[in-house]
Amino acid sequence: xxxxxxxxxxxxxxxxxxxxxxxxxxxxxxxxxxxxxxxxxxxxxxxxxxxxxxxxxxxxxxxxxxxxxxxxxxxxxxxxxxxxxxxxxxxxxxxxxxxxxxxxxxxxxxxxxxxxxxxxxxxxxxxxxxxxxxxxxxxxxxxxxxxxxxxxxxxxxxxxxxxxxxxxxxxxxxxxxxxxxxxxxxxxxxxxxxxxxxxxxxxxxxxxxxxxxxxxxxxxxxxxxxxxxxxxxxxxxxxxxxxxxxxxxxxxxxxxxxxxxxxxxxxxxxxxxxxxxxxxxxxxxxxxxxxxxxxxxxxxxxxxxxxxxxxxxxxxxxxxxxxxxxxxxxxxxxxxxxxxxxxxxxxxxxxxxxxxxxxxxxxxxxxxxxxxxxxxxxxxxxxxxxxxxxxxxxxxxxxxxxxxxxxxxxxxxxxxxxxxxxxxxxxxxxxxxxxxxxxxxxxxxxxxxxxxxxxxxxxxxxxxxxxxxxxxxxxxxxxxxxxxxxxxxxxxxxxxxxxxxxxxxxxxxxxxxxxxxxxxxxxxxxxxxxxxxxxxxxxxxxxxxxxxxxxxxxxxxxxxxxxxxxxxxxxxxxxxxxxxxxxxxxxxxxxxxxxxxxxxxxxxxxxxxxxxxxxxxxxxxxxxxxxxxxxxxxxxxxxxxxxxxxxxxxxxxxxxxxxxxxxxxxxxxxxxxxxxxxxxxxxxxxxxxxxxxxxxxxxxxxxxxxxxxxxxxxxxxxxxxxxxxxxxxxxxxxxxxxxxxxxxxxxxxxxxxxxxxxxxxxxxxxxxxxxxxxxxxxxxxxxxxxxxxxxxx
Numbered sequence: 001x002x003x004x005x006x007x008x009x010x011x012x013x014x015x016x017x018x019x020x021x022x023x024x025x026x027x028x029x030x031x032x033x034x035x036x037x038x039x040x041x042x043x044x045x046x047x048x049x050x051x052x053x054x055x056x057x058x059x060x061x062x063x064x065x066x067x068x069x070x071x072x073x074x075x076x077x078x079x080x081x082x083x084x085x086x087x088x089x090x091x092x093x094x095x096x097x098x099x100x101x102x103x104x105x106x107x108x109x110x111x112x113x114x115x116x117x118x119x120x121x122x123x124x125x126x127x128x129x130x131x132x133x134x135x136x137x138x139x140x141x142x143x144x145x146x147x148x149x150x151x152x153x154x155x156x157x158x159x160x161x162x163x164x165x166x167x168x169x170x171x172x173x174x175x176x177x178x179x180x181x182x183x184x185x186x187x188x189x190x191x192x193x194x195x196x197x198x199x200x201x202x203x204x205x206x207x208x209x210x211x212x213x214x215x216x217x218x219x220x221x222x223x224x225x226x227x228x229x230x231x232x233x234x235x236x237x238x239x240x241x242x243x244x245x246x247x248x249x250x251x252x253x254x255x256x257x258x259x260x261x262x263x264x265x266x267x268x269x270x271x272x273x274x275x276x277x278x279x280x281x282x283x284x285x286x287x288x289x290x291x292x293x294x295x296x297x298x299x300x301x302x303x304x305x306x307x308x309x310x311x312x313x314x315x316x317x318x319x320x321x322x323x324x325x326x327x328x329x330x331x332x333x334x335x336x337x338x339x340x341x342x343x344x345x346x347x348x349x350x351x352x353x354x355x356x357x358x359x360x361x362x363x364x365x366x367x368x369x370x371x372x373x374x375x376x377x378x379x380x381x382x383x384x385x386x387x388x389x390x391x392x393x394x395x396x397x398x399x400x401x402x403x404x405x406x407x408x409x410x411x412x413x414x415x416x417x418x419x420x421x422x423x424x425x426x427x428x429x430x431x432x433x434x435x436x437x438x439x440x441x442x443x444x445x446x447x448x449x450x451x452x453x454x455x456x457x458x459x460x461x462x463x464x465x466x467x468x469x470x471x472x473x474x475x476x477x478x479x480x481x482x483x484x485x486x487x488x489x490x491x492x493x494x495x496x497x498x499x500x501x502x503x504x505x506x507x508x509x510x511x512x513x514x515x516x517x518x519x520x521x522x523x524x525x526x527x528x529x530x531x532x533x534x535x536x537x538x539x540x541x542x543x544x545x546x547x548x549x550x551x552x553x554x555x556x557x558x559x560x561x562x563x564x565x566x567x568x569x570x571x572x573x574x575x576x577x578x579x580x581x582x583x584x585x586x587x588x589x590x591x592x593x594x595x596x597x598x599x600x601x602x603x604x605x606x607x608x609x610x611x612x613x614x615x616x617x618x619x620x621x622x623x624x625x626x627x628x629x630x631x632x633x634x635x636x637x638x639x640x641x642x643x644x645x646x647x648x649x650x651x652x653x654x655x656x657x658x659x660x661x662x663x664x665x666x667x668x669x670x671x672x673x674x675x676x677x678x679x680x681x682x683x684x685x686x687x688x689x690x691x692x693x694x695x696x697x698x699x700x701x702x703x704x705x706x707x708x709x710x711x712x713x714x715x716x717x718x719x720x721x722x723x724x725x726x727x728x729x730x731x732x733x734x735x736x737x738x739x740x741x742x743x744x745x746x747x748x749x750x751x752x753x754x755x756x757x758x759x760x761x762x763x764x765x766x767x768x769x770x771x772x773x774x775x776x777x778x779x780x781x782x783x784x785x786x787x788x789x790x791x792x793x
Contacts, residue, residue, distance in 0.1 A: 011417035206262025498643030
């Protein structure tokens, strides 16, 4: 979208949950209403007179400031940092490789150098390590990475480098790493890597048929999969702890094929359990061709992203989440942190967009000839990227130019809303010979699209309350304050003493019936919680933490809390705890409803409204009275100083309820009455049952025969046209024709659950039940039928 350069420096975007603008000057995302969104879309100077717009101006938003002069804030510090702060040295110890991967930058399919037999000699390697030592005086820890080609072709050189680095930098912590194809990980190599605590990244693309399609040996054209897996199995078997901590994987997935094949392999293969994965696409940098993205790849990737998003709401277990997309979790967390850290009053007059790192300081890549480059991803053929060499040291002028790369595209960058989120650097600028401004600008559209997608994913997940943006469990549980319990809690208490068994029985019956309706329910015994607390003053906080821990671990829709003791006294001698336990537990947590077990008697029937009102008034809790088929003999109880009950039949109590027309009480021993109670509980807790609320979407109450129309209306609400909805009934909603995004299906998913009051299982999610509208309709109908069958029983 083009903006008036004299108008606010913002980026407008919307999701099915709302309207927003990204304020470039303050680096904040602001939610607005539709009216403001429309005004900002068609902004003129007269808009400043609008009351709502005026409030945004008063809050310091909607400024027009642009950066006037390009100068990276680190420019003046470069000479000092390059002299004292270099800390990552990447040694290209060989330009050769024992594999010939078809998509490799050095395969001949790109405008870069090709594989050749050039290796780094010992003198060059030694001088590079000496250079690191001399230019890292103010770093307590340095990093040495071995790069290729395939670095293990020069294993002896690696050993000499490590030995020499340790001998000349005894006071520094040195971390060694390498990226390897894994074919040369023999016993000797593995033992050495473990001994020196290497961080290792192994390249593997998926199962044998996928991996061997592109990664084959140079001399035989044979696939490398079997050799790599054999080496990895030996590695893991001999050094499990080291393997789990220090070995990660890089996977290049071709968008021309499918996504799930490789992803499923990594999820199911024990070798990759809990491993860190970096997903790489086939590079288009310096490429002679553009990548092809198949519809199948797009469909499978977006569905796996949908499952990843659901895992933030504890709806999909981690073992079923895409291994290859876990990097996106770190991206979202990093994005939020960057937004928080980057809040400012306005853009400075002198500044530089995001994108370039500090060349030579953050990373220093030394190739086999001893030439310096900003990192291993740039072309070694481009003179613009060559920032020095071992003989002459750093070329400060070139490094300054790379750091201030925005000067090449100042006019375009100055008015770009993605100014603070840009990822473009010198590797997009060089054309393997000289700088090429067109290369940078050709990448801008893709970068802005990616940032826009991140904005939308982030705001939707944030609005829905994803756990990703909450404090982690340990931080929450270690605090000294009470914590909000987000799952609804129904307490079950007894009016009188001597009814403890009834409380447990009622809890089990309510739990079973709600589970039949598809809810996940857990039972906690309040007596156990109170007994575990160290002292009365700490009871409230400790009980609160125990319940929160239970909520986090069990991932429930409802917690049933059995309250020990009693609420009312029978007499001066039979008074019990007089509601003390109920008070302690109600101070520890917010109780959303209280089922009170009351023994049958004519008196209690006549006084039921007063009993209910008194408990609700004193506790501030919605009360449901359950008449237990037991009669209290007060005279015998007082005489023997022990409660004495006479057991009655459920039919007797139910008939009394009907006779008194007592629709405000229940008898859970009777199935019909129990079902009535459950339905009222569900209706009362409707606002609590889901963590997420799609308030902007219309609420529907449809009969099972109207399921198709109802679901179509929900899809229309999130932006699908009627024509696309018809196509999506037969085809994948993520395919080339529909192109829905994972975040949009996430909204639909929770809205359908809310509208139909159902709960989808993880098995249904994993079985691609949400890949098309028709499959969703069938899934909903199945749930409604099961629910109807339970109620009809």
